Amino acid sequence: MKKNLRSLRKKSELKHKERGKRFSIACLLPSVFGVVLFFIAPFFYVIYYSMIDNPINREFVFMDNFAIVSGNAAFQQAASNTLKFSGIAVPLAVILALMLALMLNSRIPFRSQFRTFFLTPMMVPIASIVLIWQVLFHFNGIVNEMMLLGNMTKIDWFKSDYAPIVVVILFLWKTLGYNMILFMAALSSIPKEIIEVASMESARPFQIFWLVKLRYLSATILFVTIMSLINSFKVFREIYLLTGDYPFDSVYMLQHYMNNMFGRLDYQRLSAAAIMMSIAMVIIIGVMFLTENYFGRDIEG
Amino acid sequence: MAKLRRQTRPLTKEESLERWQAAVKKKATHRKRVSLIRMLIFTTVAVFFAFLFLMPIFLTITNSFMSASEISANYGQVFATSDSGGRVFISERVNLKFIPDMVSFSQYETFLLRSPDYLIKFWNSVILVVPIVVFQLAIASLAAYGFTRYQGRIKEMIFFLYIILMLMPYQVTLVPNYLVSEFLNLLDTRWAIWLPGIASPFAVFLLTKYMRKIPTSLMEAGQIDGAGEWQLFWRIALPLCKGAIGSVAILVFIDYWNMVEQPLILISDSLYHPLSVFLSKINEAEIGLAFAVATIYMIPPILVFLYGEDYLVEGITYQGGIKG
Numbered sequence: 001m002k003k004n005l006r007s008l009r010k011k012s013e014l015k016h017k018e019r020g021k022r023f024s025i026a027c028l029l030p031s032v033f034g035v036v037l038f039f040i041a042p043f044f045y046v047i048y049y050s051m052i053d054n055p056i057n058r059e060f061v062f063m064d065n066f067a068i069v070s071g072n073a074a075f076q077q078a079a080s081n082t083l084k085f086s087g088i089a090v091p092l093a094v095i096l097a098l099m100l101a102l103m104l105n106s107r108i109p110f111r112s113q114f115r116t117f118f119l120t121p122m123m124v125p126i127a128s129i130v131l132i133w134q135v136l137f138h139f140n141g142i143v144n145e146m147m148l149l150g151n152m153t154k155i156d157w158f159k160s161d162y163a164p165i166v167v168v169i170l171f172l173w174k175t176l177g178y179n180m181i182l183f184m185a186a187l188s189s190i191p192k193e194i195i196e197v198a199s200m201e202s203a204r205p206f207q208i209f210w211l212v213k214l215r216y217l218s219a220t221i222l223f224v225t226i227m228s229l230i231n232s233f234k235v236f237r238e239i240y241l242l243t244g245d246y247p248f249d250s251v252y253m254l255q256h257y258m259n260n261m262f263g264r265l266d267y268q269r270l271s272a273a274a275i276m277m278s279i280a281m282v283i284i285i286g287v288m289f290l291t292e293n294y295f296g297r298d299i300e301g
Numbered sequence: 302m303a304k305l306r307r308q309t310r311p312l313t314k315e316e317s318l319e320r321w322q323a324a325v326k327k328k329a330t331h332r333k334r335v336s337l338i339r340m341l342i343f344t345t346v347a348v349f350f351a352f353l354f355l356m357p358i359f360l361t362i363t364n365s366f367m368s369a370s371e372i373s374a375n376y377g378q379v380f381a382t383s384d385s386g387g388r389v390f391i392s393e394r395v396n397l398k399f400i401p402d403m404v405s406f407s408q409y410e411t412f413l414l415r416s417p418d419y420l421i422k423f424w425n426s427v428i429l430v431v432p433i434v435v436f437q438l439a440i441a442s443l444a445a446y447g448f449t450r451y452q453g454r455i456k457e458m459i460f461f462l463y464i465i466l467m468l469m470p471y472q473v474t475l476v477p478n479y480l481v482s483e484f485l486n487l488l489d490t491r492w493a494i495w496l497p498g499i500a501s502p503f504a505v506f507l508l509t510k511y512m513r514k515i516p517t518s519l520m521e522a523g524q525i526d527g528a529g530e531w532q533l534f535w536r537i538a539l540p541l542c543k544g545a546i547g548s549v550a551i552l553v554f555i556d557y558w559n560m561v562e563q564p565l566i567l568i569s570d571s572l573y574h575p576l577s578v579f580l581s582k583i584n585e586a587e588i589g590l591a592f593a594v595a596t597i598y599m600i601p602p603i604l605v606f607l608y609g610e611d612y613l614v615e616g617i618t619y620q621g622g623i624k625g
Contacts, residue, residue: 016524017451019530020450020530021450021451023450023530024446024447024449024451024530025447027447027534028443028444028448028456028459030444031440031441032444032459034496034499035466035500035502037481037500038477038478038496038497039497039500039502040462040466041477041481042477042478042480042481042484043477045477045480046476046477046480049480100347103343103346103347104347106339106340107336107340108340108343108344108347109340114347116610117351117354117355118350118351118354119606119610120354120355120603120606123599123602123606124358125555125559125598125599125602126559126561126577127561127576127577127578127580128361128580128595128596129358129361129599130581131361131364131580131591131592131595132357132360132361132364135360173353173357176354178617182620182621185617185618185621186621223620223621224621226468227620230468233470233471233472234470234471234562240561240565241561241577241580241581244581254472255471255472258476259566271476273472274472274473274476274477277470277472278469278473281469281470281473285468
């Protein structure tokens with residue numbers, strides 16, 4: 001009798017579990033359906049498109065589109081501009097944000113107010129702020145006025161090789177607060193005992209930072225770098241709003257190239273470019289994960 | 302230090318104690334002074350950065366209170382050149398003023414009463430963003446529950462796929478989005494922006510991270526008390542995630558309020574464009590108005606920010622733990 005009851009209970013438990021499992025899968029369905037429909041399934045279509053000559057003929061040409069795209073001067077310009085931009089903006093975004101976070105984590109007055117101030121740009125839509133940027137960096141704008149005062153020649157910021165600088169500044173203005181919050185959270189999660197031990201062993205503040213804190217921050221540094229990198233790819237938005245459809249060569253980014261392809265309905269090249277970008281992205285992120293694993297290997301958590 | 306000094310005779314107990322105390326005191330005052338100096342330097346730098354960060358916002362707001370004539374007197378040439386494309390040489394300088402000579406609400410009046418265009422575009426922004434935020438969160442919180450309960454290898458793999466998708470830049474995801482919208486005949490309608498936005502994996506990722514921190518014992522306790530799976534989700538998991546849902550909602554909202562690329566590519570009819578796209582197409586006669594519109598456009602996110610800064614910070618912090 002007792003045995004029977006136990007097995008019965010076990011059975012009902014199993015049934016319960018089975019039902020629970022089914023429910024949890026049902027919960028996933030809407031989201032998975034959406035993701036498959038809008039991101040994954042069409043991605044295979046993109047792969048297909050990248051290997052045919054045109055949507056009407058549909059002849060299989062394998063790597064031709066990739067060759068055409070990568071040989072295209074505009075694409076090369078766009079890729080090198082994007083790389084250059086990210087190469088400047090991302091390290092700056094990481095290092096400056098870390099500095100700000102360290103500053104706010106030390107003992108200074110009005111910490112929470114400063115945090116609010118640094119975070120505000122993140123909330124402000126870029127479209128609202130480009131007007132002021134145009135005024136500041138105009139040929140007769142205030143920045144050039146200040147440069148004249150400093151005995152430097154005026155620079156045509158938007159239509160010269162200096163244009164990326166303006167965009168980098170706007171990019172930093174927008175992203176530093178976000179990165180800073182990530183670093184602040186990571187800094188405050190470093191176990192205090194370890195820092196205390198280090199300072200008892202008479203480590204200098206710099207040593208504590210370099211040998212202890214940085215090790216604990218490595219995962220966050222990785223994440224901030226990846227996020228900044230992704231955001232730096234999005235910088236088309238800023239450039240578009242600042243300079244319109246036809247920017248100066250030095251700020252002609254990959255997204256501009258893609259937009260042109262959209263405009264010309266050239267899906268094959270578009271797909272080829274998208275695939276090349278995603279491969280590049282996967283490689284970059286993979287390499288960063290590996291580096292982080294190497295540097296943060298002796299820290300758990 | 303004292304150890305190294307050569308001693309002619311052994312110190313008495315009192316003497317060594319005295320020396321030790323003096324050394325400690327000296328070190329303490331030195332440390333105090335250093336930390337005071339450091340604090341001063343840090344505060345100055347922080348003030349400097351705060352100025353840089355806030356000045357553009359402040360300028361936009363104050364400029365929106367200038368009358369049209371004051372604006373054109375100050376900035377007339379700025380936009381004359383940038384619009385025509387070619388560079389026109391202008392000898393006059395552009396004035397940058399922090400405070401308007403006379404506070405005037407005329408720009409806002411124009412915005413509200415005399416130019417329906419801007420109001421329509423503002424409404425476009427609202428109608429594009431709000432459904433995305435609401436439905437993305439609804440679907441995402443369900444999915445997060447699905448990822449949290451009964452984890453298995455397949456679910457882990459799907460979740461990993463979500464992370465990769467989340468990390469892909471727009472340039473990559475926009476192409477598939479475009480193809481599907483074309484296939485489903487959604488191009489040039491709002492659905493082309495709504496549906497991919499709602500399906501976006503970002504909120505799923507963040508909410509799952511949060512929901513997995515809920516101890517399983519809570520769920521089990523609910524089960525023993527006879528709650529069904531739906532009740533476990535609705536009565537236990539969801540209320541515990543309230544904070545996370547708030548912070549994700551803020552992050553999604555600012556992301557889409559700021560969108561430019563999607564409408565630009567997916568909607569060719571500029572009548573349906575949100576204000577963020579339209580603002581950049583303002584012509585030179587209306588710069589003053591542009592400042593007012595820009596100010597109004599940043600009011601909703603700023604209000605959200607003032608109300609939910611802590612949620613926002615929490616949300617960002619959760620994003621940070623991407624690996625764990």
